[in-house]
Amino acid sequence: MxxxxxxxxxxxxxxxxxxxxxxxxxxxxxxxxxxxxxxxxxxxxxxxxxxxxxxxxxxxxxxxxxxxxxxxxxxxxxxxxxxxxxxxxxxESQPVNQAVAPANMAAQNLSSPAGKTAGVQSGPTPVPKAPPPIPVFTKSCLRGKGCTDAGTEAEPADNFGRMAIYQVPSSPVPVTPQKPEPPPQGKQHPPEPDKPQDKKLPWYKRWFSRGKDKAEAAATAVAATARSAVAEGEELVMRYIGGGATSAGRWLAAPNPVTVGLMGLFYSPELNQGEEDYLNQYQLRQIAEQFGKAPTRVRFRWIRDEKSGRMTIQGYHVSLESGLDKVPVHMMKLNRTTGNYEFWEPGEHRPTILWTPNEQEFKVPAHTGNEEQPFIPSQITVLPIPDKVGSDIESLPMPEEKDFRDYILVFPADSGMKPIYVMFNTPRNQPGTVTGQGQKVEGNWLSRAGQDMGAPIPSQIADKLRGRTFNNFDDFRKAFWKEVGNDPELAKDLSDVNKKRIKELGYAPFAIPIEQVGGKKKFDIHHVKPIKDGGAVYDLDNLRVVTPKKHIELHSN
Missing domain, CATH: 2.60.200.60 (Tumour Suppressor Smad4)
Structure with a gap:
């Protein structure tokens, strides 16, 4: 032993x-x-x-x-x-006859008569058993049984599962279900029978349907409101807008500082099929109870489509080596007062989203026209992480953990519902106006990016950007680096390669090798007060320029 x-x-x-x-x-x-x-x-x-x-x-x-x-x-x-x-x-120690390497065993047998009677039997060398695959939440159907590796080529998201996409209206819609007329005094309505198809269909076909009638019905259905057990105010009804699959029940969002806006809901059809490739519901529930993370081979996020300027969904293959393959797992908890299942994002004071199995019909809230309409392609594509397919693909920047706002949600065992993956829009993708004063800087400004909280935004750059409105933080980042490139004093210490990157293209410059970590090589912009905690996205006084090494250090504390 x-x-x-x-x-x-x-x-x-x-x-x-x-x-x-x-x-x-x-x-x-x-x-x-x-x-x-x-x-x-x-x-x-x-x-x-x-x-x-x-x-x-x-x-x-x-x-x-x-x-x-x-x-x-x-x-x-x-x-x-x-x-x-x-x-x-x-x-357990290996058996005596397997403890010595085959070559050494042969040498022993030739040099020592005792070796001939040492109990070492000739025969084929034992083939070590391959370790079991790392079980994951979902993987591509192109990967065979026993393989949970990430993909390396672009492929449709349908290879991983089915998706439904929802949008939250820009303001609460005070809708309530139509109440049936009360029965005559002394009489009661007979209990409504279960819908026959609900009993016959498996859970996933009740939750997700590709049928045209189901999709059209979902597009014109609306959720009930949830009250009492959550904070004051009306909840926001989520409207189904596409994705090829629809969810039964009703989804709602509670207004909070980090408004959901858009939600993608993803279901892995292979989950709980008995294969060791997939995490089962029991394992996911254990992870959720520990506030842990589960490995997966695909993640999604909302990005700004460069051609249309509208929000769209992008999927990524995430391997173990990428460091992006873990998704937080949380419980959907039943609120016994409202009958709704609730998910609270960490640090929030009210539910982020709610789900109710209520099947009543509700009045459809009119589309106000104030909500931005996302671009939903007929086929959502999952791409390899950029650094895996090219040395420096800037048109599709390599995502970082902070770019994702996604979760695997697990329902209580007695709910009859299976785990799902959800991903929300982030404030980084929302328009905003730049504020803040910045700080006066001297000397080699970027040399401070690896120290303390990083390098502050120079006041002369703040003067150039203050008051400008950007569609998203990525657009702001490009404008920021271009302004740095146009400032001779700030750019004088940069290499010729870095000067060209920031001035002409708006790309972040490369940090020195000792400050690089793995595939993360460029300077980044860090929010001192995290966005998820209410930190202002476009407040220059809430921003610092940091090296990759410093950025990882700040987020690990």
């Missing part, structure tokens, strides 16, 4: 590196647990690497826990890890 030890963030490698990422929802003495796939540095080579190998029967959110007997670094040194805690696990 061999004894191994669990590994944590901060544990050293035998070459002088250390583990730098882990699961902060599972800790030992306040330190995050390391798992297969987490990031590690090397003491002799620059860059970041990964932990490969993990404890075969111990998992955290679908990833094997890292241990001293089972894990190594992918750095050129192939370093092993030095544990800092004495929490251990046991591992």
């Amino acid at each position: 061999a004894i191994g030890y669990f590994l944590l963030v901060g544990d050293k490698t035998t070459c002088g590196g250390q583990i730098i990422t882990g699961d902060h929802t599972m800790t030992f003495d306040g330190r995050a647990t390391a798992r297969e796939g987490d990031k590690v540095t090397c003491g002799k080579h620059s860059g970041t690497y990964m932990i490969v190998g993990g404890i075969s029967d111990m998992f955290d959110m679908g990833q094997r826990l890292a241990g001293t007997l089972d894990s190594v670094s992918t750095c050129p040194c192939k370093a092993r890890f030095i544990n800092s805690i004495m929490d251990c696990y046991e591992k």
Whole structure:
């Protein structure tokens, strides 16, 4: 029996590196647990690497826990890890006749007569069993059974599951269901029978339908309002606007500082089909109860379509190596006062979205014309992460974790509903007017981007941008860097390549290599008060320019 030890963030490698990422929802003495796939540095080579190998029967959110007997670094040194805690696990030793490598066994047999009677039997070399795939929420149907790798080519989102898209009106619509006339005194209405088709159809066909009649009905149906148990005010009815699939029941959004605006709802048809490739409902519920994250092989976000100028959906293949393959998992909780199921985003004081199984008919709220109409393509495409298909694809910037606002939602076991994936629009994609004064800067301004909270916005740039309105934060970012490029004093310390990038194209300049991390190489703009906490998107005094290394550090604290 061999004894191994669990590994944590901060544990050293035998070459002088250390583990730098882990699961902060599972800790030992306040330190995050390391798992297969987490990031590690090397003491002799620059860059970041990964932990490969993990404890075969111990998992955290679908990833094997890292241990001293089972894990190594992918750095050129192939370093092993030095544990800092004495929490251990046991591992069965290999049988005596398999403990020595085949080549050594042959040498022993030739050099020692004892070897002929040592009990080593000739025969084919045992083939090690391939480790099971990392179970995921969903994967492409192009990946066969036993493979949960991310895709590398563009493919339709329908390969992963079905999607429904909803929009929230710009203002509350005070709609209430039509109440039936009361029966004569002393009499009661007979109970309404269940719809025959509801009992015959499986849950996913009641939740999602591709039928034309169902889609048209959903487009003209409206949700009930939820009151009492949530904060004051009317909820906002979500209107189905497309996506090829529709949801049963009714979706609502509660007004909050980070308004939903647009929601994409995604269902994986392969979920709970008994394959080890997929996380089952029980596993997802466990993750949700721990406020953890689950691996997936596709994520979606709302972006601004460059051609039409309207919001649209973009999907991305997300591999373990990308660092973007984990999605927060939360519970949809039943509000017994209203009968609605509610999801509260972290830090919010009222539900973000609500779902009710109410099947009554409601009056349709008129489209006011004030809401921006998104562009919903007939086929939503899932693309590889840009850095995987080209050295520097700027027309499709590499997404970062902060660009996503998505969740896997798990319903209570007695609800009969299965887990779903939802993604919301973010304030980064909303128009806004620039405010703030910036700060006076001197010398090499960007040299401060890797220190403290980063480099402030120069006051002379603030004077150029203040009062201007942008459709989204990406447009603001380009305008910001172009203004920096047009300022001789600020641009004088940049290389010729960086000067061209910012002045002509509005692309962020490259940081020095020591401040780069993996595929993240360019300076970024950081919100001091996070947007999700109500931080102003376009307030220059809430912005700092940071290096990739500093940005990761700020978001990990």
